[in-house]
Amino acid sequence: MGREVEAMDQTEYIRLEEIYGANNYKPLDAVLQRGEGVWVWDVEGNRYLDCLSAYSAVNQGHCHPRILETIIEQARKLTLTSRAFRNDQLGAFYRELCDLTHSHKVLPMNSGAEAVETVIKTVRKWGYTVKGVPEDQAEIVVCANNFHGRTITIVGFSTDEGSRRGFGPFTPGFKIIPFGDPSALEAAVTPNTVGFLVEPIQGEAGVIIPPEGYLLEVKAICERNDIVLILDEIQTGLGRTGKLLAEEHDGIEADLTLIGKALSGGFYPVSAVLSNTEVLGVLQPGEHGSTFGGNPLACAVARTALRVLVEEGMIGNAECMGAYFLKGLQQIRNDKVKEVRGRGLLIGMEFFPEVGGARPYCKKLMKRGLLCKETHDNIIRFAPPLVIDQETVDWALERIEAVLQE
Numbered sequence: 001m002g003r004e005v006e007a008m009d010q011t012e013y014i015r016l017e018e019i020y021g022a023n024n025y026k027p028l029d030a031v032l033q034r035g036e037g038v039w040v041w042d043v044e045g046n047r048y049l050d051c052l053s054a055y056s057a058v059n060q061g062h063c064h065p066r067i068l069e070t071i072i073e074q075a076r077k078l079t080l081t082s083r084a085f086r087n088d089q090l091g092a093f094y095r096e097l098c099d100l101t102h103s104h105k106v107l108p109m110n111s112g113a114e115a116v117e118t119v120i121k122t123v124r125k126w127g128y129t130v131k132g133v134p135e136d137q138a139e140i141v142v143c144a145n146n147f148h149g150r151t152i153t154i155v156g157f158s159t160d161e162g163s164r165r166g167f168g169p170f171t172p173g174f175k176i177i178p179f180g181d182p183s184a185l186e187a188a189v190t191p192n193t194v195g196f197l198v199e200p201i202q203g204e205a206g207v208i209i210p211p212e213g214y215l216l217e218v219k220a221i222c223e224r225n226d227i228v229l230i231l232d233e234i235q236t237g238l239g240r241t242g243k244l245l246a247e248e249h250d251g252i253e254a255d256l257t258l259i260g261k262a263l264s265g266g267f268y269p270v271s272a273v274l275s276n277t278e279v280l281g282v283l284q285p286g287e288h289g290s291t292f293g294g295n296p297l298a299c300a301v302a303r304t305a306l307r308v309l310v311e312e313g314m315i316g317n318a319e320c321m322g323a324y325f326l327k328g329l330q331q332i333r334n335d336k337v338k339e340v341r342g343r344g345l346l347i348g349m350e351f352f353p354e355v356g357g358a359r360p361y362c363k364k365l366m367k368r369g370l371l372c373k374e375t376h377d378n379i380i381r382f383a384p385p386l387v388i389d390q391e392t393v394d395w396a397l398e399r400i401e402a403v404l405q406e
């Protein structure tokens with residue numbers, strides 16, 4: 001049959017998605033075809049600066065040549081064996097990831113949500129077998145306005161109605177406290193508390209940065225009460241905030257850290273649970289797994305994705321370009337923006353509620369060649385790939401200023 005999709009115009013691509021696709025997204029109408037570094041091109045040849053980076057999955061820039069070379073080379077050799085057998089990439093991936101993050105052990109999965117599910121299972125089992133919590137009584141504390149993924153268990157402890165409504169019944173065993181308030185954690189703890197799951201900065205909630213020293217206090221509370229501190233760094237990790245992991249801003253090391261997204265530089269779903277204690281040691285053969293988790297293609301891609309992040313200075317670039325971008329945004333004079341906040345290249349611009357939502361501004365920016373996305377109605381997140389240079393930040397600032405002053 002060989003249906004021709006090459007010669008269609010933009011509206012035709014959109015029409016096909018609308019007719020045949022589930023309606024669970026409301027994308028901006030840029031039909032993208034090609035990407036390189038911080039830039040992407042649509043099917044009509046228009047160029048855009050990507051200021052979302054696939055929610056921080058393409059920190060290394062689109063189609064990074066070294067990662068591309070790795071995925072092609074490894075795909076020719078071996079892609080999937082299942083964990084019924086060993087493969088020649090897995091051990092090296094573990095060692096390199098542990099060395100880089102000062103972890104003891106790794107459990108590889110695919111999506112971020114799977115890493116979160118993995119950690120929930122592991123921490124519960126740790127609670128029963130090590131801490132001595134009575135069977136089926138384990139409690140995990142989480143924060144209001146969290147985003148940890150889309151499975152039933154995870155949306156069950158979301159406070160976002162749109163994520164939860166219509167999907168119950170949900171998994172019990174979670175307690176929700178306000179974000180950024182250590183005393184709320186202290187108050188929520190019971191003898192059955194096994195873990196505290198938190199994002200170092202709440203990305204989806206609109207780049208919410210907790211008060212100075214929050215993680216340090218939380219870490220102390222967890223230690224005092226024999227609770228596993230679990231940091232979801234799926235969005236904040238791997239250079240995004242100007243450090244390899246955002247926990248470094250507070251000078252702590254979580255017991256369990258979740259990474260995903262940029263772990264593959266956007267080529268392939270790869271996630272991992274990193275462990276600094278022996279918590280991962282409670283899992284026995286047969287108790288957890290994934291057909292694709294830890295496959296040789298994923299491991300090879302992730303090894304190169306980590307290497308380029310470090311060797312090409314992307315983390316330091318995120319720190320200095322992030323500070324430059326943030327300052328530039330804060331200096332734009334206008335009466336629409338309530339606050340601009342950020343750390344590294346994770347920046348949120350919050351509009352006053354009277355402005356009537358951030359989405360129209362995302363559409364106007366798209367027309368000027370800058371792709372970004374609103375989060376929670378009133379906030380735009382600016383999170384370009386970490387390879388962005390000063391000239392391109394200036395280019396973005398000019399366009400953002402023009403749109404705000406229209």
Ligand SMILES: *Cc1c(COP(=O)(O)O)cnc(C)c1O
Pocket residue numbers: 055110111112113114116147148149150199203232233234235236260261
């Ligand atoms: C994206 C994200 C997830 C979920 O990752 P998926 O790969 O979409 O399942 C979990 N936690 C945080 C903080 C995220 O940003």
